[in-house]
Amino acid sequence: xxxxxxxxxxxxxxxxxxxxxxxxxxxxxxxxxxxxxxxxxxxxxxxxxxxxxxxxxxxxxxxxxxxxxxxxxxxxxxxxxxxxxxxxxxxxxxxxxxxxxxxxxxxxxxxxxxxxxxxxxxxxxxxxxxxxxxxxxxxxxxxxxxxxxxxxxxxxxxxxxxxxxxxxxxxxxxxxxxxxxxxxxxxxxxxxxxxxxxxxxxxxxxxxxxxxxxxxxxxxxxxxxxxxxxxxxxxxxxxxxxxxxxxxxxxxxxxxxxxxxxxxxxxxxxxxxxxxxxxxxxxxxxxxxxxxxxxxxxxxxxxxxxxxxxxxxxxxxxxxxxxxxxxxxxxxx
Numbered sequence: 001x002x003x004x005x006x007x008x009x010x011x012x013x014x015x016x017x018x019x020x021x022x023x024x025x026x027x028x029x030x031x032x033x034x035x036x037x038x039x040x041x042x043x044x045x046x047x048x049x050x051x052x053x054x055x056x057x058x059x060x061x062x063x064x065x066x067x068x069x070x071x072x073x074x075x076x077x078x079x080x081x082x083x084x085x086x087x088x089x090x091x092x093x094x095x096x097x098x099x100x101x102x103x104x105x106x107x108x109x110x111x112x113x114x115x116x117x118x119x120x121x122x123x124x125x126x127x128x129x130x131x132x133x134x135x136x137x138x139x140x141x142x143x144x145x146x147x148x149x150x151x152x153x154x155x156x157x158x159x160x161x162x163x164x165x166x167x168x169x170x171x172x173x174x175x176x177x178x179x180x181x182x183x184x185x186x187x188x189x190x191x192x193x194x195x196x197x198x199x200x201x202x203x204x205x206x207x208x209x210x211x212x213x214x215x216x217x218x219x220x221x222x223x224x225x226x227x228x229x230x231x232x233x234x235x236x237x238x239x240x241x242x243x244x245x246x247x248x249x250x251x252x253x254x255x256x257x258x259x260x261x262x263x264x265x266x267x268x269x270x271x272x273x274x275x276x277x278x279x280x281x282x283x284x285x286x287x288x289x290x291x292x293x294x295x296x297x298x299x300x301x302x303x304x305x306x307x308x309x310x311x312x313x314x315x316x317x318x319x320x321x322x323x324x325x326x327x328x329x330x331x332x333x
Contacts, residue, residue, distance in 0.1 A: 002163040002180040006156065013037050013089070015177050016125075021086040023056060025049045034088060043090060047133055048308060052095045052238030053088055057118045058102065060235075060260050064114070064245070067254040077253070083117045087173065089125045093148035094138045094308040096126045098238035101306070104299055105241050114258075123169045126150035130188060135309030137198035137322060143307060146188045157186035198307075201322050205329050206292045207301045214293050215285070219327045224284035226317050231262035233320070234287065236310040242268070263287045288324045 004012050016022045022037040025044045032044040034053050066077040099119075106115040126148035129136075138145055147153070151170035155162040162185060165171040193199065206214065234240045244261040247254050261268060263286045269276055277283045295304035305321055312320040 001183050001185050003183045004161045006159050006161055016087050023088045025090045048092055051236055053091050054238045057115055062258045064256045064258050083121045085121045087123045090127045091124055093143050093145045094306040095238050096149045097143050097306045101239045123173050124150040125152040128155045134197055135312040137201055138307035139193050139199055140201040141307045155186050203303050211293055217328055220281055220285045224281040227280055227284050229264045229280055231264045232314045233311040234262040236314050239304050
């Protein structure tokens with residue numbers, strides 16, 4: 001276990017950024033986000049960023065390719081830029097778990113090479129939580145916020161930052177840093193998580209009954225009635241992975257982009273005949289069935305949520321996965 005003095009945190013950032021781009025959670029235009037570190041840039045005081053670190057692996061808009069058409073000949077241009085090694089510092093345990101959920105989608109064969117390229121070049125430095133918010137419920141999903149994982153785990157206690165390498169990537173990174181003191185891992189105070197209001201939310205019930213039991217629940221109609229279909233929940237969610245592919249004719253070539261999509265939108269999965277989910281109820285149900293039932297059914301019972309609480313904080317009508325899970329379990333709103 002390595003020890004770095006907190007009053008020299010800027011020196012640590014400078015050392016990490018010496019050979020590669022370093023991203024830290026910082027306040028930019030009034031919002032906490034992962035942004036490239038520059039000398040003097042301070043970490044945000046917020047517990048978590050507005051949007052997750054998912055953006056660094058699965059960006060909101062991505063230039064995939066371009067096509068030049070000359071007569072009957074089509075020339076394909078690979079527009080991706082070379083991804084250099086980079087470090088993400090300050091990833092919380094919830095976001096670190098989200099990477100494993102996304103990996104099961106994007107790294108299944110055939111792997112998404114755009115996503116894989118970024119994952120291969122990233123070193124993730126997590127930061128343990130000691131002051132969770134009332135909207136946090138990661139512990140209900142089996143996540144330990146004081147054992148955040150990643151390539152390097154970090155803890156803050158007193159005047160020190162403690163660093164522990166968990167992978168070969170992490171070991172290689174710490175070896176490049178200036179010499180540090182050795183010490184014992186801080187114990188932390190787990191009792192604060194036992195006092196969270198959402199710690200006892202039961203998600204295990206969704207693996208106990210058949211898919212159609214939840215799909216045909218009568219509560220969907222009432223739950224979805226006030227939904228605005230704005231998609232805010234999907235855009236702040238660290239595990240949402242839906243996207244659309246758009247082609248644009250520039251006059252000289254056709255450019256193809258990938259951009260985030262939302263199952264809450266009326267044109268989601270639009271086809272020539274129309275959409276398969278024409279009502280807000282069906283679109284609302286799709287989002288939460290995917291998180292609570294479809295994804296777990298395909299991935300050994302793992303819920304497609306990490307309890308970060310972003311959807312609780314951002315929904316304009318105070319609808320969220322916790323409220324949905326409770327209503328489904330009880331069979332009423």
